[in-house]
Amino acid sequence: MLLSREMGAGSLKPPRLILHNFLTSEECKELEFIHKSSSTVGYRPNVFSTTLSHLIATNSAPFLIPFVPIRERLKEKVEHFFGCEYELCVEFTGLISWCRGASIGWHSDDNRPYLKQRHFTAVCYLNSYGKDFKGGLFHFQDGEPATLVPMAGDVAIYTADSCNIHAVDEIIEGERLTLTLWFSRDSAHDEDAKLISLLSKNMPELKLPMLASSNMYWFSLDPASHQQLGFDICLARMHVLGFDICSCQAEGLFSDSTELLMEPLQLVRGNELFKQEFVNILHALQVFSLLQMLNNLDQYSVSSQM
Ligand SMILES: O=C(O)CCC(=O)C(=O)O
Ligand SMILES: [Fe+2]
Structure with missing residues (x-):
């Protein structure tokens, strides 16, 4: 098998594959939109992350x-490269964003007992070093390439074990x-089976988005401190899009509840109040991230009344 052949005595070629432009820029943008409107x-x-079960x-x-x-x-790429066609299942899929201060040593x-089922990793980069963020270079401890510069569309595929x-x-x-x-060889860890079971409980009719528990959106500035210093990430994303939130029931602008x-x-932009009511902030965020x-924000049929 390719794995043992590559890591055999006398060979230092680590079991890894780097592909450029594996995803199109449209695919990257679409996934970015989903993350910006649904992450926790x-x-x-x-x-911050967006998991399929959370969606x-x-x-x-x-x-x-x-x-x-x-x-x-x-x-298919992973199975082909590692010579294990039809043997793998996806164990976990997630959109993950790393903000200033995030890193991993x-x-x-597979370095925890509960992660031993992870056999292969694929990391797709959805935005680019230098353009969208600084820092965040990826390094392998041994072998080539030693450093990856994340660029939108590229993917790094490697074994999840100590070879990488x-x-x-x-x-x-x-x-x-x-x-x-x-990816796992162990079908007991098939993410699809879990998702299908969740979908069968959650799919009867088309519904509007509904938030999960509020602590999944609460970003604590200093998790170690007991002070409740932080912000709601949905609200923060709306602010980045240029909007404030106004309660339909309570008086005026929301405080930090x-x-x-x-x-x-x-929604409020400057001193403009938009007539459109949203069922909650996730609904507003999904609509406005998409717009x-x-x-085409200007074509949306909301009219100002202030
Ligand atoms: O995002 C990356 O480049 C790698 C992330 C990573 O090592 C991990 O999540 O285990
Ligand atoms: Fe990792």
Whole structure:
């Protein structure tokens, strides 16, 4: 098998594959839109993530569609390169964004007892070093290439074991976005089976997006401190898009109560109030991220009344 052949005595070629322009810029943009409108606070400091089960849980299952062909293409590449056609399942799929201060030290991706089912990794870069963020270079501890400069569309594929110890430098500026997948030979860890089971409980009719529990969106500036210093990431994304939020029920602008963001709301830009009511902030964020992406905000049929 390719793996043992490459890592055999006398050979120092690590089992890894780097592909350029594997994803088109449209695919990268579409995944970025999904992440910007649906992400939650991630598993490490300064990291946000969008998982497929979260998309289902928040009534955003249509956002699974762009992932389907990309996952399939990646699985085929990994199986072909490592010579294990039809043997793998996707174990986990996630959009992960890394903000200023995020980094990860030397590790292999199977380095915990509960991660032993992870056999292969594919990291797709959805935006670019230098243009969208600074810092965030990827390094392999041994072998070539030693350093990867993330560029939108490129993908790094490698075994999840200690043949591929790697690290990511701290992000200095901007937001670094990836689509990360792990693959397993163990079908007990098939992500699809879990997703299909969730979908069968959540799909009866078309529904509007619904937020998960508010702490999934609460980004704490200093998790170690007991002070509740932080912000709601949905609200922060709306602010980046240029909007404030106005409650349809309570008086005027929202304060910092995250629970209120689950309620119907309207948007304010400068001193313009938009008539359109949204069921909650996730709904507003999905609509406006999409409009921003399509670059046609002015054609949207909301009219100002202030
Ligand atoms: O984003 C990357 O370049 C790699 C991330 C990584 O090493 C991990 O999530 O385990
Ligand atoms: Fe890793």
